[in-house]
Amino acid sequence: MRKNIVAGNWKMNTTLPEGLALAKGLNDALKNKTTNCDVIIGTPFTHLASVVAAIDTDKIGVAAENCADKEKGAYTGEVSAAMVASTGAKYVILGHSERRAYYHETPEILKTKVELALANGLTPIFCIGEVLAEREAGKHFEVVDEQIKGSLFNLSAEDFAKIILAYEPVWAIGTGKTATADQAEEIHAHIRATLAAQYGQEIADNCTILYGGSCNASNAKELFSKPDVDGGLIGGASLSVEKFLPIIEAFDK
Numbered sequence: 001m002r003k004n005i006v007a008g009n010w011k012m013n014t015t016l017p018e019g020l021a022l023a024k025g026l027n028d029a030l031k032n033k034t035t036n037c038d039v040i041i042g043t044p045f046t047h048l049a050s051v052v053a054a055i056d057t058d059k060i061g062v063a064a065e066n067c068a069d070k071e072k073g074a075y076t077g078e079v080s081a082a083m084v085a086s087t088g089a090k091y092v093i094l095g096h097s098e099r100r101a102y103y104h105e106t107p108e109i110l111k112t113k114v115e116l117a118l119a120n121g122l123t124p125i126f127c128i129g130e131v132l133a134e135r136e137a138g139k140h141f142e143v144v145d146e147q148i149k150g151s152l153f154n155l156s157a158e159d160f161a162k163i164i165l166a167y168e169p170v171w172a173i174g175t176g177k178t179a180t181a182d183q184a185e186e187i188h189a190h191i192r193a194t195l196a197a198q199y200g201q202e203i204a205d206n207c208t209i210l211y212g213g214s215c216n217a218s219n220a221k222e223l224f225s226k227p228d229v230d231g232g233l234i235g236g237a238s239l240s241v242e243k244f245l246p247i248i249e250a251f252d253k
């Protein structure tokens, strides 16, 4: 069966010493604890190798927040999937709405990034989600389907089975507005049906679909109790152990 996962996305926050302190703090908090979900932290590129070295990566997986759409070469400032993998990070967040909106990442670019991530042994955490106007126009189902088809449905079933999805309604990211648990379940179930139509029910049932968008200690339990919500991608509340730990504990019995 699919895994439950709580993943943090630090975005462009924390200096290296601050990030290391945060990672070590989480590591300490989880050291003697059995969690009912996998835990991942997504850190800036500059932190990856040091964070991997400082924590127990059997307990906490490490993710980059992006990688290049080119393999290597004269692309000043870019960081390749191979470079990310060489730090010991095992995951990469791709297609975050901030990357789509501010850095003009198209479905085609993201398709290449996913392929390069997989070719380098990284597990993509692939983000999808509609903006407010699309939700208000009732187009959210269509939007997520197009995002999935445009960047992922070229994959073989074997490769698709390695993908983690994160449904993140853009209107809920960093706004304090959360989708209700029923809204999340409705679209997660829709996404799973879209996956089943392409890859079959077994692969769809095994795909972890995270919810993201102002998820916090007070709403995590209700969101995660829904059958098609397999955990969360957490922005703001992943920046302190005090806020992140209770979200992980939302999976405790």
Ligand code: PEP
Binding pocket: 009, 168, 172, 173, 174, 175, 176, 212, 213, 214, 215, 233, 234, 235, 236, 237
């Ligand atoms: C995110 O950016 O992935 C996110 C879900 O952010 P927040 O939790 O702050 O809304």
